[in-house]
Amino acid sequence: MPTYQAAETYRSKVVKPLDFDEFWRGVDDQLDSIPLNAEVIRDPMRSTDDVDVYDVRYDSLDSVRIAGWYGVPKGVSGDLPGMLLVPGYQGEPPLPKDWARFGYAALSVAPRGKLRSNSQYNPGYPGLLTHNLTDRNTYGYKGFYADAVRGLDFLLSRDEVDSERVGVTGSSQGGALTIVAAALRSEHIKAAAAGAPYLCGFVDSIELTSTYPYQEINDYIRHHPESRDDVIDTLAYFDGVCFADKITCPIIVNIGLQDNIVPTETGFMVYNAMTGTDNKRLYTYDDQGHEAGRYLHAKIVQDFFAEQLSPRTS
Amino acid sequence: MGEGRYKSVTDTRPTDFDQYWTAVLDELANTPSAPEVERVPIRDTDYATQYSVRLTSIGPYRIFAYVSVPKGDGPFPALYFAPGYGSVVANTQQGMPNGLRRDHIVFVLAARGQRNSDKPYAASFPGLLTDGIDDPSAYRYRGIVADAVRGLGYLASRSDVDANRVAVLGSDMPLVIAGLSTAASHVVDSPAIFYKAVKRAAGTQAYPLEELNDYIRLFPERRDAVERTMSYFDTRWFASSVKAKTLVLAGAKGEPLSRDGLQPLLDNIGDNASVYEAGEDHSTYKEGVYKLSWLAKEFRLGAPVLPEHWQ
Numbered sequence: 001m002p003t004y005q006a007a008e009t010y011r012s013k014v015v016k017p018l019d020f021d022e023f024w025r026g027v028d029d030q031l032d033s034i035p036l037n038a039e040v041i042r043d044p045m046r047s048t049d050d051v052d053v054y055d056v057r058y059d060s061l062d063s064v065r066i067a068g069w070y071g072v073p074k075g076v077s078g079d080l081p082g083m084l085l086v087p088g089y090q091g092e093p094p095l096p097k098d099w100a101r102f103g104y105a106a107l108s109v110a111p112r113g114k115l116r117s118n119s120q121y122n123p124g125y126p127g128l129l130t131h132n133l134t135d136r137n138t139y140g141y142k143g144f145y146a147d148a149v150r151g152l153d154f155l156l157s158r159d160e161v162d163s164e165r166v167g168v169t170g171s172s173q174g175g176a177l178t179i180v181a182a183a184l185r186s187e188h189i190k191a192a193a194a195g196a197p198y199l200c201g202f203v204d205s206i207e208l209t210s211t212y213p214y215q216e217i218n219d220y221i222r223h224h225p226e227s228r229d230d231v232i233d234t235l236a237y238f239d240g241v242c243f244a245d246k247i248t249c250p251i252i253v254n255i256g257l258q259d260n261i262v263p264t265e266t267g268f269m270v271y272n273a274m275t276g277t278d279n280k281r282l283y284t285y286d287d288q289g290h291e292a293g294r295y296l297h298a299k300i301v302q303d304f305f306a307e308q309l310s311p312r313t314s
Numbered sequence: 315m316g317e318g319r320y321k322s323v324t325d326t327r328p329t330d331f332d333q334y335w336t337a338v339l340d341e342l343a344n345t346p347s348a349p350e351v352e353r354v355p356i357r358d359t360d361y362a363t364q365y366s367v368r369l370t371s372i373g374p375y376r377i378f379a380y381v382s383v384p385k386g387d388g389p390f391p392a393l394y395f396a397p398g399y400g401s402v403v404a405n406t407q408q409g410m411p412n413g414l415r416r417d418h419i420v421f422v423l424a425a426r427g428q429r430n431s432d433k434p435y436a437a438s439f440p441g442l443l444t445d446g447i448d449d450p451s452a453y454r455y456r457g458i459v460a461d462a463v464r465g466l467g468y469l470a471s472r473s474d475v476d477a478n479r480v481a482v483l484g485s486d487m488p489l490v491i492a493g494l495s496t497a498a499s500h501v502v503d504s505p506a507i508f509y510k511a512v513k514r515a516a517g518t519q520a521y522p523l524e525e526l527n528d529y530i531r532l533f534p535e536r537r538d539a540v541e542r543t544m545s546y547f548d549t550r551w552f553a554s555s556v557k558a559k560t561l562v563l564a565g566a567k568g569e570p571l572s573r574d575g576l577q578p579l580l581d582n583i584g585d586n587a588s589v590y591e592a593g594e595d596h597s598t599y600k601e602g603v604y605k606l607s608w609l610a611k612e613f614r615l616g617a618p619v620l621p622e623h624w625q
Contacts (some may be wrong), residue, residue: 001623045528082337090400092439097519124430190496208622208623211411211622212407263623287600288598288599293595296595298437
């Protein structure tokens with residue numbers, strides 16, 4: 001494993017494309033042209049005495065129908081801070097009951113390909129990471145990122161959500177989506193917490209680790225060696241490192257120094273690339289793998305958002 | 315919520331526990347596995363060849379698995395990543411070093427409802443844990459356990475597998491299938507759901523156990539039926555039949571799945587069991603190094619193969 005200093009000073013090979021911002025403005029324009037068409041249906045099975053849980057559906061890029069779980073503290077109306085929860089690579093999005101109990105209107109998004117959003121797009125696992133990887137306009141993560149960002153549009157459409165107090169958080173792929181959402185919606189996201197951010201430093205990661213999911217990319221290149229340049233070009237448009245400087249809100253990041261899935265070097269790399277905000281903090285956890293200190297860090301995340309977004313607690 | 319919320323009957327082994335599982339195994343024995351094996355070239359490496367496998371389990375139901383075979387002459391030790399609770403079953407467990415495939419046959423099975431084994435039945439998450447839970451004979455996990463046993467049977471039947479070095483790894487399923495089959499030589503088990511499930515659910519709001527709370531809240535009159543069904547799947551009742559050398563990965567001190575909390579399970583496994591107890595930080599790094607070192611030692615392979623950031 002690398003020393004702390006070696007990981008901290010690792011020099012990334014990521015090159016931000018010159019038309020990066022233009023590309024994502026184009027995606028944003030496409031999203032703007034698609035009505036949200038939100039459906040919100042209460043789920044009595046998952047609701048409790050203190051939290052109402054709703055099955056949410058909305059339209060995203062290419063008119064793909066996206067699912068989410070929406071949790072709201074019972075008996076509270078208006079002026080709730082909103083929380084966008086973004087999922088990891090393999091797991092299904094969790095129900096956001098705990099965040100609702102903390103006093104937030106919380107949406108847990110299932111971007112395309114997740115079980116509840118896979119009727120129109122389903123590349124599978126392994127598969128998503130390399131689906132249509134040779135063209136930035138068709139790469140699966142274009143829609144996937146858009147679906148997560150679109151979740152913010154849903155939150156902002158809700159009467160009970162105070163649009164001036166919205167945060168985003170997730171770990172692993174959720175850490176990457178946190179960075180993407182905070183960058184692409186910097187005018188709305190007021191606080192962000194990214195754990196063990198995946199999808200940052202793709203070209204570095206495929207050399208630094210032999211574990212899956214990143215190994216999917218090496219598999220692809222080995223199987224399609226002629227496409228290597230196209231793959232590397234495409235990935236740059238989706239690299240968290242390229243989004244990082246657009247973040248302007250307070251943000252905290254946690255990484256494990258023995259992360260066997262997301263190389264530790266890339267955690268430092270993306271944190272160092274967050275040059276658009278002075279209000280940032282990196283938490284490093286020794287003796288920790290991809291959980292990145294979760295058992296200790298969860299309370300730090302909760303306190304961070306409480307300070308930034310002021311939920312009402314009963 | 316305290317554990318006293320439900321008056322538990324799950325500390326009792328069902329009197330017809332053996333009959334219940336004998337019927338499942340009989341049904342499995344009467345169902346030809348009909349394996350179909352295909353190359354998956356994109357997952358090949360210089361040192362291993364990747365295949366997909368389709369097998370028939372009870373129902374009949376067609377299930378999917380991946381098997382990676384080292385290049386060279388076998389027989390090889392085998393690692394079987396048994397199905398857990400979750401939709402995705404990838405060719406290699408996330409975070410495991412790909413280099414494990416150099417010296418081991420790596421077998422990963424998707425039980426019914428999981429991706430690639432999701433036709434005609436696609437499980438919901440949450441939802442799977444309570445699917446058919448009112449009746450032990452209709453509970454979805456009855457078939458899932460059969461699928462997992464079928465996978466072990468297939469793996470053990472391969473001529474390139476060293477029968478003395480077959481490890482089953484996973485959450486609860488390794489103990490369950492090692493209790494129903496003698497084909498596993500080693501077990502690495504991380505108790506998760508099927509240990510005092512209903513009782514522990516009363517003390518948590520975390521999924522997947524919260525599924526039981528959701529179900530009982532909506533159908534309070536079915537609580538006894540839920541407890542009865544879950545009692546057929548409690549790992550304690552399989553443990554006394556486990557002959558494989560077993561490593562149990564326990565939670566931290568003071569937690570429900572700590573070494574102390576798991577003592578009834580450990581007692582039932584007996585002398586075959588050793589325990590790794592997590593620290594308060596639940597380090598997957600420390601646990602992972604311990605687990606891979608234990609397996610390498612048991613398989614007499616020398617130094618363990620570790621991911622780059624654990625070396």
